Amino acid sequence: MALRYALLGLLSEGPASGYDLAKAFEGELGSHAWQAGYNRIYPELARLTEEGLIEPAGEGVRGRRAYGVTEAGRAELRAWLLAPRKGGAVRNEPVLRLFLLSALDPEDARTVLREIAANSERQLAELGPAMAVDTPVSPGGRLPFGWLAAGYGLRQYRAAHDWATWALGELDKLGEPDKPGRRHPEADS
Amino acid sequence: MALRYALLGLLSEGPASGYDLAKAFEGELGSHAWQAGYNRIYPELARLTEEGLIEPAGEGVRGRRAYGVTEAGRAELRAWLLAPRKGGAVRNEPVLRLFLLSALDPEDARTVLREIAANSERQLAELGPAMAVDTPVSPGGRLPFGWLAAGYGLRQYRAAHDWATWALGELDKLGEPDKPGRRHPEADS
DNA sequence: GCCCGCATGTAAGCCGTTACATGATTAA
DNA sequence: TTAATCATGTAACGGCTTACATGCGGGC
Structure with a gap:
């Protein structure tokens, strides 16, 4: 359930495609905080779009589709970051x-x-x-x-x-x- | 896949039942490192027994069944602890x-x-x-x-x-x- | 006698990972 | 023209969580 917030956070830096996001997870973010591949990113982007938390933000060559965060998405991310952490299963x-x-x-x-x-x-x-x-x-x-x-x-x-x-x-x-x-x-x- | 090593590690402190192990996960171990409930512990104990990594070590009242680590189990745990960590998905x-x-x-x-x-x-x-x-x-x-x-x-x-x-x-x-x-x-x- | 804690499991469903699958564009 | 990279998805499998389900023993 944290994947969606990672995506919202990355998209709040600026519009990006699923491919871009997958690359973002290969850097520091992926090696220290959270990892995800395109296989989970694309379905999650679809779900986030359905829920109105993100929206299409332009198309490019090779079928590229970029997304941007909506106001609802920003609010959702903010709420999650400010919410006091309650006992999600620790797995370290x-x-x-x-x-x-x-x-x-x-x-x-x-x-x-x-x-x-x-x-x-x-x-x-x-x-x-x-x-x-x-x-x-x-x-x-x-x-x-x-x-x-x-x-x-x-x-x-x-x-x-x-x-x-x-x-x-x-x-x-x-x-x-x-x-x-x-x-x-x-x-x- | 780390659950089995947690169980092997706990059992290497001394024989314990599934119930004991579930309680062990409620302490420091569970709140900082790894969490598991009886629902996952019991099936895993059965699997570990099948694989010969643990073995029954006495029965008590109320159907209590304690387990101990076998030599094979100790070797398995040691190998895991000594193995260089390779890219298991980071999720923090x-x-x-x-x-x-x-x-x-x-x-x-x-x-x-x-x-x-x-x-x-x-x-x-x-x-x-x-x-x-x-x-x-x-x-x-x-x-x-x-x-x-x-x-x-x-x-x-x-x-x-x-x-x-x-x-x-x-x-x-x-x-x-x-x-x-x-x-x-x-x-x- | 009753309640609490000990003690053990199963079933269904969700989530995530791994493997499968396809096609377009550009640089060499 | 061939390889690398860009770009997007689906299917099967396995692990984990939630909920279901049962029974004994000891203290009050």
Whole structure:
């Protein structure tokens, strides 16, 4: 049910076709927030049109059909963004992995944690430069799409990296007093 | 497909019945990582038993049937936790909201951001005390279930709070040079 | 004796994913 | 003329949610 709001949000940046929208989901939006392919986009666009939340906004070559948001659509999106989040089923696979880390023996857990640390560092390297520039303003007196979200991502990955480092330390504490190296021939670096 | 790993992970803490597992999903695990009800748990337990990943581990009163993880089940869980995450469809509604924030006018965006700040603060107040104690060690030389995840949550909410504060500042920058205070949504040039 | 909590399942329907399917335009 | 990209959809399948359905045991 969030797909429709993603579409309304993207269309409120300006008219776009189903194809354009599918491409938009391949970028930062798709890799961090919400993913959708044309197979779900086209039916949803049809439904949104029926409900009067979007409307055709010009046709192009190759059968291209662009859509724009109606006032009703804008209101619907606004209501959703302002509505207090109530218990939609949480489904967060990465976090589930963290919960299940205690099911691994310490050596395996370290492997996972190092991978997480490396991954968050890589993400930081991508986001850092993008956020280093001063606050950009897009025409219309608004912040550009995704700018605030990128700032969130930056802080989230920093926190993830910090956590992984801390967690590795916790595992070390666990191994020290009990088994100095019985199970593992070589001490870790 | 992640449900089975959640079940394997929970069962690797010790034998449990479907009912026990359903209760486990009502706690921190369910509210932050993965949610499931008995309606999905029981069929999945049957399937896991068929596949030899879990096995019956004693019966109790009122038809209670407990299950334990088999060696094959442990191996399956380990493989999943160690496997590099490949593009499972990202579906993160809270983050989607952040992306769409630019579709709101600044006043509405501030409302959302203040709510996020308040929410993360509340979560911190819950997690903080739990993490203040020194590293606990459960019997068997392992960290207790969810301990590392709680540390992650702590850092994540701290980052969210930090972000919301920063984002409010960015919005202020946007409003200052133009008009501080009251303005209509469509006051563009 | 009655109610609450323990304990387990099934059936129908919705939603989303994967795979199938087609055609137009443009650049090499 | 051939390949890549633009552009739009449908069909089958599988997972998840909601609602339906049943019965025992212990405390008050």
